[in-house]
Amino acid sequence: MGKKFSKLSQSSSNDNENELERSNVPKPFKYVDGKRYHNVTSLRYHLPNDGDEFDRLQMQHYLSRYIWQSNFSAPVHELLRNGGEDIRVLDVGCGPGTWILEMSSDYPQTGMFHGIDIAPIFPDTIKPFNATFSIQNALEGLNFPDNHFDYVYMRFLTAAFSTEQWETIVIPELVRVTKNGGYIEIMEWDVKIYGQGPIAKRLMDSFLSDLRSRGINDYIVEVIPEFMEKINQLTNIEHETCVNPQGLYGGQLGKLALDNGISIFRTYKPKFSKEYNMTSDEYDKLIEDFIKEMDIYKPHNITHRFWAKKI
Template sequence: MGACLCKPKLRQRQKRRKLHRRVPASSISSPLSDAHLIMSDTFDCGVNEEYRFIDGRRFHNVRNSKYMMPCDDDELDRLHVLHYICRFIWKCNYSAPIHDKLSSGGALVLDIGCGTGTWVVEMANEFPRSHFTGIDISPVFPREAKPENVLFVEANLLDGLPYNDNTFDYVHMRFLMTAFSKQEWERALKEIVRVTKINGIIEIMEDELEPRNDGPISRLLHSAFLSDLHSRNIDTTIYNHMFDMLMNTRQLANIKAEEMSTSFGKWADRIGTLLAENTANIFRTFRTKFSSFLGLEPDEYDKLLEAWYCELNECKPYNVGYRFLATKYK
């Protein structure tokens, strides 16, 4: 097994660090310009008006966001690889029945929580007749080197999207389970439905955080991760409620869920190895916090993480992901 991990084609080449430079927000009004810190971490934490810095990692500093992951180069590399893992597993960048609309042109597409913009840029290159907009709370997306049919905007879904009702033919969102409480999910879905056109399609993708059929070391490491999320009022099994929440909007039809299982760990060839390493990068990101939660010294935590790799080969766990699809009918 193998996956192409090359970056999507851009109209121009530009060095990564230049793309990550903080620049003024889009001309579309953004409520994020006055964002400030409300959550205090006790682990080597610094702060300025734009970012928090914890254990040498850079994090967003958006007042009303629960999203916990960094927004630095290491994290952007992790997200970039994760995009290609998902594309390989699902055999396509999307499951929505939208190909003909995208190909014929005129489709307006919104990607919420676009991060590095990898999905947006790749889709825009594949469907040059349609227009793609990516939004994120952190402006880590390309500002200049991007296809002509792409626009990136700094915006926060929970503050309301800066678009009129019935704007987009297709709204795509993935991997934001760790960003919202259940109540915020309900608000987010209402806003997503609002900006989707009649007969437009919504696609939401999430993975289970814990692999199935795993062992005690895996469950111990994940207990630290889940405990941190629960302390932020994050529902870590939102995929179990997504179908009902989509139904409860009373504006969506043809609601369905697709499920995909993938072997997890070095025993499972290249994709299983990449999936495990992706999770290991999260464990390393929060090494100080998670080792403290588990009552371990940092070096003991490192040894536990090495033992986790061996356990994956013994237990042979698997990861489960979901894509939820719905069509707006009124």
């Protein structure tokens, strides 16, 4: 793989939108129903990348770190702590870059933490000295040499790829750019609310049907280990899960998980209210009832981490 950067992908987030406005370079964003999205027409990924989504991703980051009591599971702590100029870490689909910013601050001895995303939504100037970012589409091949990174990380990309893309492009690319002896790690939510009530089921059924209509495998966690095995270049493949309550019954943690769900269902308001033939107020009431219902049914979510060593 390894495509050459296009003019747009060479740019980092210091491209300002006004300059792009005046040029013939494709615009990085499009706006629908007042929300901002990436503008890469070939992609399945459909979640917004505006301020509300940043808040949700930040919240999801702190929630994940709290539930797991760590930012990662692969045994790379010593390596990153000892660091060195040539120790490099990659985060694929880094979003606003929260994981990279924290990791690069936690491990200042490590030479480079690099985040890539299809949209320039990562920090531009204010960042640790060892953190860098670039625009890249993981489905066009990662623009790095073979065996380049000591640790390659990817989190919450379920909504971005089809099963075939996971198997034939994404996981092979993560492995290709990892050094021999280095680690890859994938973290995903399995897109289920366990023990859900009828309102949660209605909203989740609509959400899942939307993902499936885009060719997304919402239960990709089931096949990730198999795809890792198939590459024949990975050993010590590990898989762990963490359960977290969703709803006010679960204290601060349950509230954060609930806020995460509410934020997604609010993003879907234009689509779902149309689907349910509801007014804006009726949909808001449905969300209020969803919140109350979560305290009756006391459901939970599961997140998964997979990690392995490259031979």
